[in-house]
Amino acid sequence: MLMAVNNGGGNMAQFNCPELGGSGQWMRGGMTMVGDIFNHGLKMTVNSLCLELANALANNQIFPVIPAGTPGGHQWWPSDCGIPFSSGAQNNIRYAVFPGKLAVELNGQVTVYDTLNHHIGGISQQQGGDTSLTFTSQFGSVSVNQLPILSGPGLPAPAVHTNFAKPAVSTPPFNQGATPPAAAMPLDRQNLSSSDDIIQLIEKLAKLRDAGAISEQDFTDKKTELLARL
Known part of the structure; x- marks a missing residue:
């Protein structure tokens, strides 16, 4: 203890x-x-x-004095940072807040950030055990990686986790005996009695294209063929 x-x-x-x-x-x-x-x-x-x-x-002087700025020591931050007004540690990361500066130690490597015009009120580590840190200031919650680096290697960029897969878009097969959509019917089987019918069919083809039922090339070919009848 x-x-x-x-x-x-x-x-x-x-x-x-x-x-x-x-x-x-x-x-x-x-x-x-x-x-x-x-x-x-x-x-x-x-x-x-x-x-x-x-x-x-x-x-009392119980432990040997470790010079300031020594990695792994009590005062692990660079000596020119001064005395922090707040410090702490979470998992394998240590941090110390100074006027205008934020020092972070990860695996013995120290990075000093410029806190700009932020007044840091608290620091937290991302859930899940990665190395991303956020802090709260008068501007809300901010990632430490958004601050300019004054010295040191910086923290690794947070991992991007993708938890959702895009659903495949497929056209369901037509039931036998069902009337196929206009795009699937040969043009000579369709009753194209007027230019209004042709325009309405082109609009239906556009909707089928937007829904992913037909390709852009299929839509262009059908549209060209229909316009030729006007």
Whole structure:
């Protein structure tokens, strides 16, 4: 638990301690989560323990000092970023928010983004375990990948998932004995008594083309043949 509190900068901890009910999360002044969600006594114990450890870390040099900007260290962001006013971690990604900058660490590689005129209020990772991050600002929810990169490789582009297949468009076979549509009938079998009949038939052919029942070439051939009769 001491290492978890230290990794969280004394303000948060993600832990997995069998003596404390397994996996859990603690945040200073926030909500404490434990495996046994209804065990309020255990939550109080975890909160008190984490506060005591955070105070001990603040007043004593327990772990070796790791220079700022060292990947994997507590201050993993570049030293010229200064002191973050917010930091956290989700799965395999760590992030820290600075005035005008956002630092993100993925697999030991750090990317610094220009936050432009955004006032970041919170950061969340895309559900499903990929590496896409979004943040909320006065403009709503924004993808981190939309920010300009000041240094570093940047995060991989989010995967595009396709969950829907396009239905195949097919023309159902005609039942025997049924009257075929006008496009399927030879022109010499159709009663084309006037130019109005020809125009109406062309309109029907256009509807069949738009519905996918006939091809564009079939429509053009029939239309040419019909216009020749005017």
